[in-house]
Amino acid sequence: MIPTIIWNDNKVKMIDQTLLPHELKFLEFDDYRDVAQSIKVMNIRGAPAIGVAAAMGMALATIEYKKLPKERFLKSMEEAANLIRSTRPTASNLFWAVNRIWKIISTFPDEPLNISELVIEEAKIMAQEDINVNKGIGKNGAALLKDGDVVLTHCNAGSLATVQYGTALAPVRAAIEEGKNISVIADETRPRLQGARLTAYELHYDKIPVKVISDTSSGLIMRLGKIDKVIVGTDRVTSDAVFNKIGTYLVALAAKDNNIPFYVAAPTSTLSLHETIEDVTIEQRDSSEVSNILGKVQIVPDGVECLNYAFDITPFRLLTGIITEDGVFTPEELLKKYK
């Protein structure tokens, strides 16, 4: 398991996930604008990982602006925060992370000269917290898995979606650490193929058995009795639904129809329980992500438009449970505990 993102010598260092599974290459940025761009074009993706990237981007901005007088410093930081927040509209971790950094910035009493150290320290703490949270999800989720279980997952909510260890894949990792035999079936997850490229890559890298299926196959595979549990991640949990990668709703419907438990691994930082479905903007991305696979093969005739919604809405009624770092909850229990 390689860390997805680290703070290194006043630079942000991250795996370029657009090149996986073919090449393991690292990007290094010392400009917050480059970090924002890397979130937007998905060099880094996954709700927890982009939360930490956002915090580290804010830290880079403080280095750039720390010599400015306070008022201009705050104005410049606000621009940086707005740019970072604008990159992906659906993931709540992005907002959560920027807000958490902003609390330090806005309460800082004097000249901004030393604020950098405080913000850098906070970003590093957030990275470490992410790992701790994921280990908690792993421990709580592992208790749901039996020796021999096959887990279906959609998209990548693994180590590569976080700083390390993953959310949806954390229970798998933890159960295997406890000595259980667990294997994974990964939906390929069109259009960006995070399941085929990233989930398969990180599990294969860590010698955890994994097979890939087309997104069209999950229903049949469940019907054939090949899946014991489904675990997916999430980008935002409102009081009535889970927002996660497009395709999640179909998997949840198939799990329900086949009486297969469907779990969502949700760090509490993704909980946004004051909101409902109507409050959330579903990110629409460029038609070309569908029409041209990874920018390499055009699959749709010239002149035909594609619709490309990035996230799906899975209503609470389709969930068996939500795994947080604090425990496993039904939707009702979750609302009771956190709302």
Add this chain to the structure above:
Amino acid sequence: MIPTIIWNDNKVKMIDQTLLPHELKFLEFDDYRDVAQSIKVMNIRGAPAIGVAAAMGMALATIEYKKLPKERFLKSMEEAANLIRSTRPTASNLFWAVNRIWKIISTFPDEPLNISELVIEEAKIMAQEDINVNKGIGKNGAALLKDGDVVLTHCNAGSLATVQYGTALAPVRAAIEEGKNISVIADETRPRLQGARLTAYELHYDKIPVKVISDTSSGLIMRLGKIDKVIVGTDRVTSDAVFNKIGTYLVALAAKDNNIPFYVAAPTSTLSLHETIEDVTIEQRDSSEVSNILGKVQIVPDGVECLNYAFDITPFRLLTGIITEDGVFTPEELLKKYK
């Protein structure tokens, strides 16, 4: 609308669908083995089209063997029939077509010298019947569509899946001929992308409005109210389920969950109502169709296996109606009429 397959001067001429949407190229075969291979590698696909291809392949075999004495002729024809039947195990049209040709061959009283003409004639009749059946499905299905409807379809059950006109797309074509505004949203249909490549191609070619979505998107698109009806084709209808391209079951679940009518366009040649789900072998194709998109982009790490089931099982309880050339039926009515 270009004919997908025709009998031309003692040759079988067909569109090479593996090259679409980039290139419109025709293949010509005078050897039944090449026709069998073209079915297997999916130069031609779609249940009705491969039925006619199988009949025309049998006709080529009669030309090759017609000078043999009767016993050796029959033995050779049996080999040809077996080869053709073995190409795709799930589509019942293949068996239906070979059996229909076999009836002529097996009842032929004398030397096989003139049998070729009879078989060629029968294959041509089957091609024309296919078009007539599709027009019937179109007429019956068009009555279900209202002006302004948006129809979601999965895979390609259009003109390219038949000799001409299509099955699932026949109601769309007929409704437009009746003056209604109808547009189509096409699931891309991984792994072979028949929706993105073929449905989008033939509709765009015929100036029928079409947009493409990833297979992961159908649930959300329905939830957002963008779909009025779903119509798909089928490769085989048993007494309890519809067998169609992998992914159909997920679309049916989403339609049910969103109260959207879900129709299956089924020529009566696809009805196999003496069978049940347990009788049908689901074709498994090579892992590389999933791991390597159209043989051009590898999306899965080396060493990771993919599962590749070609067909899905959609139980009768998820269907609103089945459109045949005779009318539109609920599953119960269908069983009553045809079983």
